[in-house]
Each structure stands twice: as C-alpha cells, then as structure tokens.
Amino acid sequence: MLYKGRGTCAVALVALLAAGAEAGSLVVTLKDQDGVAVSDAVVYVASIDGQASAPAPQQVTVDQVDEAFVPHVRAVGVGASISFPNSDHIRHHVYSFAPAKTFELPLYTGLPAAPIRFDQAGLVTLGCNIHDHMLGYILVVNTPWYAEVASGTARIDNLPAGELAVRIWHPRLSGETELELTVQAAASGDTTVQQQLTLLPERKARRAPRRGSSRY
C-alpha cells in the first residue's frame, strides 16, 4: 500500500533554474522523526507525466564484510546483474526467498562463479544461512531514475521536466511499504524535496543468555 503524500505531507519544493541545461535533477533530503539524516533508503521516479521508462542493464555488487551485507540497501533497475563477493574470511551462504528473485549461493568465499540477474521488479531480502543476523535488501525498480540515499541525501540526474511520481522506500518505514510524492520537476536545474520519514527502531541482534544452574 502506498502513502499518497500530495497535499498532506510536508514537502518543500524549490526549483532552481539553471540557464541552458537540457535536463534537470531531483535532489531529495530525508530526515527521520528525530531530525537525523536517513541512510539506507531508496528514492526513485516511477513515472513522469504518467509514462514509465525501462532501465538500462547494469552490473553492480553487494559485498559481505564483517558479517554484514555492504551496502545494506542496494537499488538496481530491472535487468541488472549483481555479483555477491564475500570479503570475509569465513564462508557465507547467501539466499533469498523473495518472489521477485529466489536464489542461493551455497557456502563460498571470494567471488562466486557468476553474477545473478534480477529481471523482476520488487523487494529482495537477503540472508545468510550460516549467520542469521546478516540481513540485506535489494530494491529492483522498473525505471532508470533511482538513487540510494546516503547520509540523508539522494540525487537523480538527467530528468526531463514534468510531473514526477517519486517513491521513497526504507526497510524500517513505519506503517507503509513506500511513500509516494508527486513533484513538479523543472526543465533544468535542481528540484529539491525535503521529506521526513517515520522509521521504526532498528532491530538488534538477540543474544540468548545461557542458563546455567548452580550445583548443590
């Protein structure tokens, strides 16, 4: 379910016109409910004036470092190929049961044999069969205009002017799967959006205390 943000959410829209430019850029700034810059979010433009566009094929990586997926959140276009190098000294067993992509890379270190192609839009949750605390996300989008949010800011370049259906996704977004905003993009220059997200608290690893009993 999408949250329709137009007219109800606090969107500050500033169009800065740059004379002579052929296409504009969308700059999105995200903060959480405490005013802290948000990371691990994805911003993408689902359509412009109601028209969707197909992404170009690309090759990216999702690494495994210190028993964590790096980056924690990866955005790719439909058709992208992702390789999953393991930079740890211990073997990992990467898997996904997501409808958008089900796969397994059994126990390995270094670089697995071949990248994996993601040809269906949707969310892919990654896990490690050996280390249950490892969790990662790949958001596969059917658009060429998307960006991962680092330190609270994302930038999408080469956008034509028009009415943008902007979607924001974060793994801990409260209540909704995605936030949708409608933004009027200028023909050139930066279109700036500032948005607050309500995020759930981060889940911590559950270390079960070992129950030892006194001998009598």
Next chain:
Amino acid sequence: MLTPLPAFAQWYFGSSTELRSNDNVTRSPVAENIEADTVLLGSVEGGLHLQPGVYTGLTLSAGVTREQFRRFAGLSQTRGLLGAALDRKLGVGERAPRLRLGATIERADFNSNTRNLWLHSVRLSYSQRLSDSLLLTAAITHENQQGDNDRLRIAVPPARQLPGDTWNQEALVASTALEWATGPASWLTATLQFRHGETAASITPRPSILRQATAVTNDPLIGAGKVAYRLDANTRQFALDWNLALTDAATAYFGAERQLTRGGVSLSYQVDVIRAGIVFSY
C-alpha cells in the same frame, strides 16, 4: 594471538555476570530449615564453530563459571566445562528447523570439598522459528553426576547406613522454551522444564524424610547437625525472563524462576529464584 582459521571455522567468545536471589537454597521441605541466599555469578566461554557443510555445523566449547554465595560460602563453586555439539539445519533460512546433539563434561569444585563432582550430560534439542517474533525450542537432556566421595557415608540417628555419595545422581530433563520478541531490542523467554531423577537437599534429620532417602551425608556447611540426602523426585520448573539488547553484543536480562519438587510420600519443596544479569557475545 589466535591462529588464523580456515574459511569453515570461526572463533566465538562470551561472558556473563549475574546476581541471583534464591529463597530456599537448601531445598528444604521443612519451614524451619529453609535458608535464603544471594549468589554472584561470573562466567566466560569460548569456542570454535566449524561449518563443514551447508546444513551441518560442529561447535567445540570451553568455559569457566564462578558462583559466590553470600551466606553459605561452602556452596561457592567453580565449574569448568568442555562441550561439543553437532548441528543439523533442516533447510535454508532463518526459519529452517535445527537439530542439535550436544555433550558436555563439567567439573564442579566447591569451597567445601564434600560436594565436588563431575557432571556428564547429553542433550538433543529441536528449535524452530515460528515467525519473526517467535522461536520455539524443545530439548531432552540426560544428566549423570558423580561425586568425589563415593564411599560409605555416615547416617545420623536414627542410624541407617546408606552407601554411596549423595551427589551421585542421574536424571532425565525435558524442557521447552518460547522466545517472544516484544520489540526491536527486547524479548521474553518462557521456559517450562520437567526433571525426573535423583536430587539432593539438606535438613535437620527427620526419620520420616530420611526413610525415603537413597543416600545421606552429614552437611555441616549448612549447619551443625544438618544432613544432605538424596531422593528420587520430580521437579517442575517455570521461568520467565525479560531480555533487552543493549548493543549487538550485550544483552541485559531480568527473570524469575519457580521450582516445584515432589518426591516420596508427602515430601515436597519449592524454590523461587530472582535473577538479573548481562551477557556479552562476540
């Protein structure tokens, strides 16, 4: 410096400290012999986890625990433990069931040497994550305990000589635990346990009780004229703990436990324990 390991092996390390209050440390069925105490516990544990196959793991562990009793210093104990456990995961993913067969050898040295013992245990457990917030574990454990003083013990009047060490015991324990995540960093653990087998307790000698004992030993550390006796009994144990993850490596917990033991004719006792502690895992 730890030796570099092959890619299928991984060191782990943990430590814990706990403060525990026990309202019937002597396990007495008689009100006048009930004694309470508080215990400070510290433990360290480390080991090696091996993952030779996709579904099979082997954990080798060693640990030391020290328990310091405030009133009954003779019960203060140091326990050393060696263990090995074979894991079998029945599928891929966090929700795949796990079978674990483990064995431990434990040495307990008390300040009062009377109770020193070896404990051997074998445990088979099954765990299954039912949802993101629920984890169920069921286990069955066989325990065999051998005291150091396996010889004739004195029986106090009325004289009834009972051979053997009160702390030679055997028991079978069935348990189930449900872990329920109540928030992103907190969870409750409810444990239900049934223990069938031999157990030890201390009292001022009473013929009606000692007639049912299978071994009796003078127990001066509990008090002058007291005896420790062994009997066949069933113990039901209920425990509830609230856990709070402080960081990804540290968890604080607070819990309570009730043990209800019944053995022989009209012989039962209750033990209530309250505990708080913190564990570190790396």
